Amino acid sequence: MENFASGALKININIEDKKAFMTWLGQSDSRNPASELNPYLDSLVDELKTAELTIKFNDLEYMNSSTVPPIIQFLKKLNTSEIKTLITYNAESKWQAASFKALETFSGILNYITVKGN
């Protein structure tokens, strides 16, 4: 699986012993993040089917609102593929707490997705 780098955003991903870790770093502020993120994130789904995934946003410095739709679509595809996924964010950061806590409401709809601040 390949890492992602575009502009100020980096996404690192690794998988070992059926545990995958995806870490978002930097800033996501491009005009149309979906155009690059959607194909990249889609490309990971098949390979992640045999693993449990943790997506860490804790060290992401900033993301614009346009970054949210590709994240939501990725979560939807992970859920459809029944990939058990934990999303973590920095609960002490107000913007992360606001942005990612809102995703916790999806837990009732996306049964394989858990969102947790730490």
Add this chain to the structure above:
Amino acid sequence: MGDNITFNYNIDLTWSIVKLIRDKVSSLVESQSEELAYACKMTSSELVENAVKYGCSIDNKKGIEFFFSLGDNEAQIKVSNGVINKTDFENVKAHINEINSSVNPQDLYIKRLNTLLEKPELSQSQLGLYRIAFEGEFLLEYSYNENLNILTVTATKKF
């Protein structure tokens, strides 16, 4: 009593200006609380993004107008741009009116996320306005000068 900070700038309709504005606002609010500083930075960035993506230059002037002010207990951000088509303007109006008629911006934001979950084909999420209200805790207003074709969106936060 603290200093009042104001910053007024005509900016180009290029994407690179979004980060420049975000960085400029960050420098203006660096002595403020982390929470207020972030709210100002995010709101400025989201409003300028909308203007660059959906607006056009104001006639007879260069680009769009950005205004930022920070007083003892209020921050205000205004972005003015030309309107390309009525549909985009009506969308802004509808979203701001919906936000202003809601007692709970968080519920609206979550409702918007659910809409995006159900309808991935939506080309304009307009999530930025909901984020400004919920995450930034800014109040939003709009005004439209029909003669000059200028839309102004104003975000105000009392603290």
